[in-house]
Amino acid sequence: MLYMAATLPVIIIIRHFQKKLKLLNLKATVHISDNKATRENQLLFMNIMKRLSDPILILDNLNHIIMANKSAHELLGNDILKQEISIFIRNSNLTETLKKVYKTGNPEDCELKFGTPVTKHYLSRIHLFNLDNDNAENSKKYLFLTLYDVSTIKNTDKMRVDFVANASHELRTPLSSILGFVETLQGPARDDTEAHERFLKIMYDEASRMSRLIEDLLSLSRIERDEHIPPTGSVNLVPLIKNVINVLEPQAKDKDITISFFHNALKEITGDYDQLTQVVQNLIENAVKYGNEKTEIKITCDESIMPPPLNTKEVTITIVNEGPGIPAKHLPRLMERFYRVDSARSRSLGGTGLGLAIVKHIIQRHRGRIFFESKINATTKVTVSIPL
Numbered sequence: 165m166l167y168m169a170a171t172l173p174v175i176i177i178i179r180h181f182q183k184k185l186k187l188l189n190l191k192a193t194v195h196i197s198d199n200k201a202t203r204e205n206q207l208l209f210m211n212i213m214k215r216l217s218d219p220i221l222i223l224d225n226l227n228h229i230i231m232a233n234k235s236a237h238e239l240l241g242n243d244i245l246k247q248e249i250s251i252f253i254r255n256s257n258l259t260e261t262l263k264k265v266y267k268t269g270n271p272e273d274c275e276l277k278f279g280t281p282v283t284k285h286y287l288s289r290i291h292l293f294n295l296d297n298d299n300a301e302n303s304k305k306y307l308f309l310t311l312y313d314v315s316t317i318k319n320t321d322k323m324r325v326d327f328v329a330n331a332s333h334e335l336r337t338p339l340s341s342i343l344g345f346v347e348t349l350q351g352p353a354r355d356d357t358e359a360h361e362r363f364l365k366i367m368y369d370e371a372s373r374m375s376r377l378i379e380d381l382l383s384l385s386r387i388e389r390d391e392h393i394p395p396t397g398s399v400n401l402v403p404l405i406k407n408v409i410n411v412l413e414p415q416a417k418d419k420d421i422t423i424s425f426f427h428n429a430l431k432e433i434t435g436d437y438d439q440l441t442q443v444v445q446n447l448i449e450n451a452v453k454y455g456n457e458k459t460e461i462k463i464t465c466d467e468s469i470m471p472p473p474l475n476t477k478e479v480t481i482t483i484v485n486e487g488p489g490i491p492a493k494h495l496p497r498l499m500e501r502f503y504r505v506d507s508a509r510s511r512s513l514g515g516t517g518l519g520l521a522i523v524k525h526i527i528q529r530h531r532g533r534i535f536f537e538s539k540i541n542a543t544t545k546v547t548v549s550i551p552l
C-alpha cells in the first residue's frame with residue numbers, strides 16, 4: 165500500500181501531460197516518459213490501478229476527488245471527479261479522519277457505512293503524499309484513499325454475537341424456570357405432594373428442552389463443519405419418507421391429522437441417509453405441529469427436471485399442510501437459527517427454533533434447494549429438490 169501511495173504521483177503527472185497534449189490538439193502518441201523502461205512501468209501501474217477491485221480515490225487539499233479508478237466509479241458514480249468527496253460519502257467520521265491525516269501526515273484507518281438500497285461496511289485507509297516527495301511547506305499535498313468492503317466480516321461478526329445471545333437466552337429460559345421450581349419445592353411447596361408431581365413434570369419438560377437444544381446445536385455445528393464434503397451414500401427416498409411417516413403417525417393422530425404419500429418409482433440419489441431423514445422428519449414434524457386439527461398433510465416425491473439452463477434431473481419432495489399459514493414477511497427469515505413466527509407457540513410445542521436451520525445446511529451439503537409458499541389460513545407448502 166505504501167508502495168502504491170508513493171508511486172501514485174506518477175499517475176497524476178501522466179494525467180497532467182495528457183491534458184496538456186489534448187489542449188494542444190496533439191494526436192501523436194503520448195510520450196509519458198523518454199525512458200522506455202520507466203514508461204512501461206507507468207503503463208503497467210496504470211493498468212493495475214484500473215483493474216484493482218478495491219475502489220481507490222485521490223483527493224486534493226480541498227477534499228475534491230481528482231482521480232478515481234474503475235471500481236470507485238462503479239461504487240460512487242461516473243460524475244465524481246472535481247467534486248467534494250462528502251457529496252458521495254456522507255460520513256462525519258471520514259471528514260474528521262481526512263482532517264487528521266492532513267494535519268499529522270500520518271496514515272489513518274476509518275470505518276464507513278454507506279450505500280443504498282443495501283448499506284455496506286467499508287474500511288478506508290488514508291495516506292497523505294506530495295508530488296515532490298519532500299515535506300516542504302508549500303508542496304502540493306494529496307490524499308490517497310482506498311475502500312475495502314468489509315461487509316461480509318461485519319455480518320459474520322454480527323451473526324456470531326447474535327448467535328451467542330440467542331443460544332444463551334434459549335438456555336436461560338428453561339434453566340431459570342427449573343431453578344424457580346427447585347426453590348418452590350424446597351420452600352413453600354415442601355410438603356405439598358400434589359404440587360411435587362406437577363412441578364417435577366414441568367421441570368422434566370424444561371430439562372428435556374434444554375437437552376434437545378444442546379443436541380440440535382451440536383448437530384448444527386457438525387453439519388456446518390462437514391458442509392463442504394459432498395455425501396457419498398446411496399439413498400432411496402421413498403422408504404426413507406415412509407419410515408418418517410410411521411414415526412410421526414402417533415403425533416399426527418393426536419391432532420386427528422391424516423398423512424397421505426404419493427410417489428413414483430424413484431432412482432436412488434447420492435446422499436446421507438441420516439441427514440436426509442433429519443430433513444424429512446423436521447419438515448413433516450413442522451407440518452404436524454403447525455397444521456390444523458382434523459386436516460390432511462399431503463406428501464409427494466417425484467423426479468423432475470431442473471429449470472433452464474441446467475435442465476438436469478432432480479428429485480422433488482413436497483409437503484403441504486393446512487393451517488394458519490406463514491405471513492409473507494417471515495418467509496425469507498424462516499431458516500435463520502432460532503427464528504420463529506410465533507415464539508411462544510413454538511416453545512410451548514417444545515420447539516428449539518433450530519429445525520429449519522439444520523434442514524437448510526443439510527440441503528446445501530446435498531447441493532439441493534428448498535422453498536416455502538404459504539397462503540394465510542389455508543396451506544403451507546415446502547418444496548425440497550435434490551439433484552439426481
Ligand SMILES: Nc1ncnc2c1ncn2[C@@H]1O[C@H](COP(=O)(O)OP(=O)(O)OP(=O)(O)O)[C@@H](O)[C@H]1O
Pocket residue numbers: 380446450451454455485487489490498503504505506510511514515516517518519520521544
Ligand atoms: N408448516 C408450517 N406451518 C406454519 N409455520 C411453520 C411451518 N414450518 C415452520 N413454521 C414456522 O417456522 C418456525 C421455524 O421452524 P423450525 O422448524 O426451525 O423451528 P421450530 O419448529 O420452532 O423448532 P424445532 O427446532 O423443534 O423444529 C416455526 O417456529 C414456525 O413458526
Ligand SMILES: [Mg+2]
Pocket residue numbers: 446449450515519520
Ligand atoms: Mg421444527
